[in-house]
Amino acid sequence: MNLAHRTENGIDIVKLPRQLGMADAADARAALKDIINGGGGRMIIDLSDTEIVDSSGLAVLVGSLQAARKKDGDLYLTGMGNTVRALFELTRLHTVFQIFDDESAALRAWAEA
Amino acid sequence: MNSGAISILLESDPVEVAGLQARMLSLLAEAGLDPLASFQFACAIIEAVNNCVTHAYLGVGGQPIALSMLTGGERIDVEIRDTGPPLPSELLQPREMPGGEAMSGRGWPIIWQWTDAVSYRREAHENVLTLTRRLESAESPRETQ
Structure with a gap:
């Protein structure tokens, strides 16, 4: 999976594609793991293009969160649309992740962390 | 809303399932569900189809x-058929969403939470799972058949 990735002030910023489901889960998991292992574990995932997520996709995000926290980092989510947010609320993952409206808010939070 | 029946045949390939979700969103919207309800019901359907592939x-x-x-x-009503072994009966009971950082176990709770009814029967060596969503339900009560 080709994820859009850049680094800003030591924060890995990744934009996920439109769909994160069972077909993409293994590749996405591996790509995010590589980024986390190669960086400092401080990450922002931008979901503004992501319209379709299933439980496999959620597991990818949870696994990445755990990997980041093992490096004393964290994984912030941004750009979540109403439908994907509903899935996070149903699964209670909105209480596990720190979720911000946009990337600049997440970057500010990292700067203050 | 539009009345009618649509049949879709898939193979147990994750790539085919990936194509299905976008198609379901469109079909459910055409059938009269609003965008959030379409997303919710499409999620439930995809989780059920994922279960066919993986289980x-x-x-x-x-x-x-x-x-x-x-x-x-x-x-x-969306009926999903596969030719796998019968579903264990314990799967057919509503279940709690797993805890925060669980890596699995969210599929069936999503199915239960975002449908109005779930029914299952075994018919001619096939599993037949039927998911129902009422057109006007936003947050839906559950019923078991």
């Missing part, structure tokens, strides 16, 4: 999965 067929590709969507009146 009924244990990840073996090329196996048949048949979807039928029936619209009419005040509800949408």
Whole structure:
């Protein structure tokens, strides 16, 4: 999976594609793991293009969160649309992740962390 | 809303399932669900189809999965058929969402939470799972058949 990735002030910023489901889960998991292992574990995932997520996709995000926290980092989510947010609320993952409206808010939070 | 029946045949391939979700969103919207309800019901359907791929067929590709969507009146019924072994009865009971950082176990709770009814029968060596969503339900009560 080709994820859009850049680094800003030591924060890995990744934009996920439109769909994160069972077909993409293994590749996405591996790509995010590589980024986390190669960086400092401080990450922002931008979901503004992501319209379709299933439980496999959620597991990818949870696994990445755990990997980041093992490096004393964290994984912030941004750009979540109403439908994907509903899935996070149903699964209670909105209480596990720190979720911000946009990337600049997440970057500010990292700067203050 | 539009009344009618639509049949979709898939193979147990994650790539085919990926294509299905976008298609379901469109079909459910055409059937009269609003965008959030379409997303919710499409999620439930995809979780059920994912279960066919990973549990009924244990990840073996090329196996048949048949979807039928029936619209009419005040509800949408989606019937999902596979030829795997019978579903364990404990799966057919509503279950709690797993805890925060669990890596699995969210599929069936999503199915239960975002449908109005779930029914299951075994018919001619096929599993037949039917998911129902009422057209006007936003947050829906559950019923078991």
